Amino acid sequence: MNMIYGNINLHNTKLEMTSGYASQLPCTNLPHIALSGRSNVGKSSLINTMLGRKALARVSGEPGKTITINYYNIDNKLYFVDLPGYGYAKRSFTDKEKWSRLTEAYFSIGCVNRIVLQLVDCKVGLTTDDLDMLEWLNHYDLPYIIVATKIDKLNKTELSKAVSTLATSNNIRPGTAIHLFSSLKGQGRDELWHTILSKLTAKE
């Protein structure tokens, strides 16, 4: 497995900070790759797969349990920012409020170079909550790419149907890249690294 991408050495990664309070969110010098998506869509698993680690990011047995933002420092070059998932039906009203406050605070930090990976479960497709999130990203003009997760769950025909539904969605900004990913199989890892690095270089 490749552990060096560009000048980034994936052997040098750590969970640097966990934050549950809007007032605690840092303004960092390093760019952010922010993971957004439903609870259970595969955000933490994707981080582990991208980093070539089994369990650096905690994969939840209990979805939506903790509402925190986790900052993974990647070789002092960038952060993967694991955002709390949304759409977890059993979450209390108070927890939903906490989710909104924390997420809005995170996205309103203007001082950071940020790319959002908006994850969509390819088998589930776009949920109402995903549509709300996309509307929000579009409204605030935040750059994002779409990552269709858990592609191992669909056969070829099902997958191409799912992808064309995403590609033609009115809620996704025209021209947005759609990446296919499976943490289970490690599919899409090199391609996603390639896209992330070229987007960051383009923004420098």
Ligand SMILES: Nc1nc2c(ncn2[C@@H]2O[C@H](COP(=O)(O)OP(=O)(O)OP(=O)(O)O)[C@@H](O)[C@H]2O)c(=O)[nH]1
């Ligand atoms: N088949 C399959 N299962 C996956 C894949 N990625 C994640 N999963 C499973 O989906 C479940 C949720 O994965 P997580 O990575 O914890 O999802 P999350 O988006 O971080 O969820 P929250 O932290 O609750 O927001 C776990 O049981 C994973 O094993 C994948 O590529 N294929």
Ligand SMILES: [Mg+2]
């Ligand atoms: Mg998670």
